[in-house]
Amino acid sequence: MTDLSVEVERTGGAVVVRLGGDLDKLTAPRLGDCLSGLVREGEVEIVIDAERLSFCDSSGLWVLVEHQRRVGARQGALRLTGVHGVLLRVLDVTGLRAAFDVGLPAQL
Numbered sequence: 001m002t003d004l005s006v007e008v009e010r011t012g013g014a015v016v017v018r019l020g021g022d023l024d025k026l027t028a029p030r031l032g033d034c035l036s037g038l039v040r041e042g043e044v045e046i047v048i049d050a051e052r053l054s055f056c057d058s059s060g061l062w063v064l065v066e067h068q069r070r071v072g073a074r075q076g077a078l079r080l081t082g083v084h085g086v087l088l089r090v091l092d093v094t095g096l097r098a099a100f101d102v103g104l105p106a107q108l
Contacts, residue, residue, distance in 0.1 A: 044076025051082025
């Protein structure tokens, strides 16, 4: 098991949240708290950089879907970039890839 690293970078237009490690049942609440805090602060343009993410289970996916809905209700967007591996497969299998603006790593 790998822990989850969550790094927040505020840019001119969007907030970038860089993830590394495993996004699972144990670590999903940490990302949820981070995203909820950003939304409470009024941030509604959020980019999740998943390039260093090793794993994502249904708990992690649920946090992403929940916050995509929250920012969407505020006329914003939660986009995913660097999507690969397990997260890409889970988004494809569940049909949720279409719900997100998904950016793949440059090498794909």
